[in-house]
Amino acid sequence: xxxxxxxAKAIEDFAPLSLKEDWDNPGxxxxxxxxxxxxxxxxxxxxxxxxxxxxKLDCNMIVSHHPLIFGGLKRLTGAxxxxxxxxxxxxxxxxxxxxxxxxxxxxxxxxxxxxHMLGMKECRPLERNASGNEKEGLGIVGDVxxxxxxxxxxxxxxxxxxxxxxxSAQTPGIMVRKVALCGGSxxxxxxxxxxxxxxxxxxxxxxxxxxxSYGSEILLADIGHFESELCSRKILSRAIRxxxxxxxxxxxxxxxxxxxxxxxx
Numbered sequence: 001x002x003x004x005x006x007x008a009k010a011i012e013d014f015a016p017l018s019l020k021e022d023w024d025n026p027g028x029x030x031x032x033x034x035x036x037x038x039x040x041x042x043x044x045x046x047x048x049x050x051x052x053x054x055x056k057l058d059c060n061m062i063v064s065h066h067p068l069i070f071g072g073l074k075r076l077t078g079a080x081x082x083x084x085x086x087x088x089x090x091x092x093x094x095x096x097x098x099x100x101x102x103x104x105x106x107x108x109x110x111x112x113x114x115x116h117m118l119g120m121k122e123c124r125p126l127e128r129n130a131s132g133n134e135k136e137g138l139g140i141v142g143d144v145x146x147x148x149x150x151x152x153x154x155x156x157x158x159x160x161x162x163x164x165x166x167x168s169a170q171t172p173g174i175m176v177r178k179v180a181l182c183g184g185s186x187x188x189x190x191x192x193x194x195x196x197x198x199x200x201x202x203x204x205x206x207x208x209x210x211x212x213s214y215g216s217e218i219l220l221a222d223i224g225h226f227e228s229e230l231c232s233r234k235i236l237s238r239a240i241r242x243x244x245x246x247x248x249x250x251x252x253x254x255x256x257x258x259x260x261x262x263x264x265x
Contacts, residue, residue, distance in 0.1 A: 002244055004061060004095045005033040007040060010243035011063070011099050011236060015106035019129065019136060024101045025067045030086055031095025037061045039248035040240065042233040044226065046096055049254050051085055057250050060094050063240075065110075065232035067098040103232060104138060105129050110183035111140040113231045114202075117159050118179065120144055126180050127192045139182035139189045139203075141196040149200075149219060152176040156202060156221060160230075164261045166206070166222040168215030176200050176219070183228045190214050204228040226257035 008028060020026050039059035043050050046068040054062050068082060078084050089096055104110050105125075115123045126139030147155070149171070157165045179200050180193035186203030187210050193201035194217060201218055204225035211220055233251050240247055 001036045002247055003033065004028065004031055004035050004037055004097070006244065007037060007061060007063065007240055007247070008033065008097055010240050011097070012102075013243070014235075014239035015099050015102040015109060017102055019102040019105040019131060021101040025070050026098050026100040026102050029068045029096040029098055030089045031061070031093075031097075035060070035093070035095055037095075037247070039250065041250050041252055042236050043252040043255050044230055044232060045255070045258070046085060046098075047255075048081055048085055048088075050252050051088055051092075051094065053252055053254050054094055055092060059248070059250060060092075062089075062094060062096045063236055064096070064098045065100060065103060065229055065236070067100055068096055099232075099236060101138075103235060104183060105131075105136050107133065107135040109235060110229055110232050111138070111181060113235055114160075114181050114183055114228065115140045115142055115179075117231065118144065118156070118181075120179055126182065126189055126196060139180060139186060139192065141178065141180040141193070141198055144176060144179055147176045149174050149176060152200065153221060156223060160223050160227045162223045162227050164224070164263075166211075168211050168218075168220040170211075170215045171219040174199055174219060183232070184225050190218070190220070194218055202228075224257065224259070226259065 040061045041054040041059040043064050045066045046064045076083050076087050120142035123140050123142035125137030126141050128137035176199045178198045180198035181202040182189050185205040202221045206222040
């Protein structure tokens with residue numbers, strides 16, 4: 001019978017914890033490593049609704065991209081969603097595991113998956129990490145067939161099912177040939193994207209001043225944090241199934257972006 005430690009090992013063989021950023025907190029968040037696993041529910045964020053979904057599906061392990069616990073808990077009083085999730089997970093015997101920036105930096109991790117979705121070629125990390133592996137690092141840069149700016153942005157919108165694609169208004173009508181991207185919050189990699197010679201840089205959570213500072217030098221597109229990283233579930237599923245083909249795995253069906261958009265008619 002599979003145990004929590006077996007699922008964790010399968011993920012960490014693909015995305016070692018050594019690849020995580022210093023501020024991050026991936027790994028086993030809640031539960032016993034020796035507990036037998038009845039099923040795994042994959043999600044981007046652990047919410048109270050997803051915990052209920054796991055119980056309904058008889059999954060006693062949740063694997064998320066974003067860690068439930070970042071800075072530690074000082075109390076368990078049920079005053080916050082995180083406290084309630086931890087308490088209920090312990091009460092119902094549900095383990096919670098996350099693979100975050102280690103999954104971002106891994107070869108064939110989040111940014112690689114985004115690149116594959118866009119049909120990018122000759123891909124390499126935008127910012128290599130200290131591992132010494134030239135295939136590991138944050139972000140991706142690669143080539144695409146020459147595509148007019150607006151046509152490329154429409155492809156991005158449709159590929160990632162973006163409801164509200166923000167892009168730099170001051171960027172001229174360029175032909176896109178080289179693309180840089182990063183899943184999640186990637187504003188810190190804009191300079192690396194410029195240095196790479198990319199025509200466009202895609203990520204989530206770009207700030208207003210990112211657009212004003214760099215929009216005339218490179219086409220910037222903010223596709224949304226949730227939309228850019230939802231593909232992490234597919235990566236985690238492949239990592240687990242490659243080691244344990246018979247593992248029962250579900251993708252959360254109740255997961256929704258925490259951001260709603262009110263359009264002005």
